[in-house]
Amino acid sequence: MTFNAQISQLSQRLIEESSGVWAVHDQACEQFANGEDVYLLSVGDPDLATLPSTIRATIDSLEKGRTHYAPGMGEKHLRQIISDIEIKSSGKHCDPSNVVIFPGATNAIYTVMACLLNAGEDVIVAEPMYVGYEGIFKALNVNVVPVELDVENHFELDVDRVKAAVTEKTRVVFINTPGNPAGNMISEQQLRDLADFCLENNLWLVCDEVYSMITFDEAHTSLRKAAAKLDNVVIIDGLSKSHAMTGWRLGWTVASTQFSQRLLDFTSSTIFGCCQFVQDAAAFALTNDEEYIQGVREEYRQRRNYVCERVNSIPGISCQVPKAGMFVMIKVDELAENGLRFAEDLLKKEKVSVLPGIGFGQSTTNYVRVSLAQPINVLKPAFDRIERYAKKLLG
Ligand SMILES: Cc1ncc(COP(=O)(O)O)c(C=O)c1O
Structure with missing residues (x-):
């Protein structure tokens, strides 16, 4: 047979x-x-x-036996460091209950979208968009509604175009600043406008900020800094690009405590905690990287x-x-x-x-x-x- x-x-x-x-x-x-x-x-x-001292810190961590299962949300000391960074960049409250660690931003994006979208629902995504999003949305069988950036004008986001694309099926607006592939940045005013609009319309606003540290002319503005309220806001960041640590697989989300718990439920079933020594490496990298x-x-x-x-x-x-x-x-x-x-x-x-x-x-x-x-x-x-x-x- x-x-x-x-x-x-x-x-x-x-x-x-x-x-x-x-x-x-x-x-x-x-x-x-x-x-x-x-x-x-x-x-x-x-x-x-990767920063050589990060590699030495990792070896040290391995030698200390940090090779076991870690908490589902991530190591507390790393989440504390990330929330401190968040407080500094946004001026808003953040604590470890708002931060979840993932094996890379890709997995964080997948988990966030899996927790927010049902098959057949719409996610609005600014386009051109990072190629990696396609597989995530295909896996979840959600409907991607692309909203074109102003290609001829430095790939700027037109917030009105996003607003016009919203339908009854829209659950999430997904943006990326600084952007891949175009290196565009969404201004604080635009982010605030979008955040206000999403809140009023009961939509989640998710922002991929993995290039937040690689800016040339002006500093990155995080969605968390721009948004007046944070209940419907999720940001994703990671070490792959800024710290040349693609292979280490380390990313995170910052979201409300309540939604972070939903992310924890999901990641506990699919990942069951990230590598301890990589989290120690991340903690070291984020505090010795200026x-x-x-x-x-x-x-x-x-x-x-x-x-x-x-x-x-x-x-x-x-x-x-x-x-x-x-x-x-x-x-x-x-x-x-x-x-x-x-x-x-x-x-x-x-x-x-x-x-x-x-x-x-x-x-x-x-x-x-x-x-x-x-x-x-x-x-x-x-x-x-x-x-x-x-x-x-x-x-
Ligand atoms: C915009 C964007 N988001 C996410 C990722 C993936 O990051 P990670 O390596 O942390 O999964 C990339 C990688 O190219 C990217 O360009």
């Missing part, structure tokens, strides 16, 4: 890749692994090293400046200067039918891999995203190739 391998509808939904956005990146990684001279500008994993974060910020600022200058000096492509984050969106419609074709052809002809804009939504079909997670001595030859490619196309 042959086994009839049936899988759940949830698993089935995750098979369907809507945009094919990773094909260029996967192909580039394969070529790179085969020793080909490929420049990978498609990755969002920081090339910078100089490190300044260095990280400065490094990305220089890379951003370099990339933007290069892009805007190459005929046929252009970019706006991102205010934050680790990426630059490049407009390529003078050179190709769309960003996907551009990315495919650039890899084929010049062995440079960039991410097609369609992966972030329809509004960035004519864009590609370049990552700043490479040093300038890699960005330079990669952009020499992009320049050669553009000049050849334009004859």
Whole structure:
């Protein structure tokens, strides 16, 4: 008898890749692994090293035997540190009962959305949006209502467009500031306006703030600082980007005590507590990072400046200067039918891999995203190739 391998509808939904956005990146990684001279500008994993003293603190924690189950909400000392940081940045009350620790922001987002949305309900999401959201919403079988950012005007959020998109089925408005892929920032006034509106309309407002520490010109404003009331507000943050700790898997939520308990119920069943020594590492990193974060910020600022200058000096492509984050969106419609074709052809002809804009939504079909997670001595030859490619196309 042959086994009839049936899988759940949830698993089935995750098979369907809507945009094919990773094909260029996967192909580039394969070529790179085969020793080909490929420049990978498609990755969002920081090339910078985790702070060496954090690594030493982790070894110390391991040697002390911190290798057991941890409390479902996370270690109290880490939650205390995060709530202290929150008080400083928002000026509002926060204590450890408002903070839940997760193995990465991705898991935190999944858990928050699973606790807020029923299948078939609407979540409004500002678009272009981080590619990672797609799988979460597909798994939960919720209806994503994209609201386009003002692509030509520094990808600014238009709060009125969000308001206009609300229907009876809307439960959650999900925003991301500073944004991936566009490095846009939502102002305090806009955040407050949105928070007021969501409260009046009985909607949850969830904000992904994982790039909060990588800002170049002005400081990040947290949704918790901007919102007049916090009952319907959830923020998500983590160490992956700011502390170059993607592989450590450490993220958190800050929410009302009541909702944090619901998150605890869920995460207790699915994760059963995060790694103790990683939480010790996070506690160390968050209390010894001032100089490190300044260095990280400065490094990305220089890379951003370099990339933007290069892009805007190459005929046929252009970019706006991102205010934050680790990426630059490049407009390529003078050179190709769309960003996907551009990315495919650039890899084929010049062995440079960039991410097609369609992966972030329809509004960035004519864009590609370049990552700043490479040093300038890699960005330079990669952009020499992009320049050669553009000049050849334009004859
Ligand atoms: C906007 C945004 N949110 C969340 C994540 C995922 O973060 P983590 O590594 O903590 O899961 C990323 C990673 O690229 C991101 O860009």
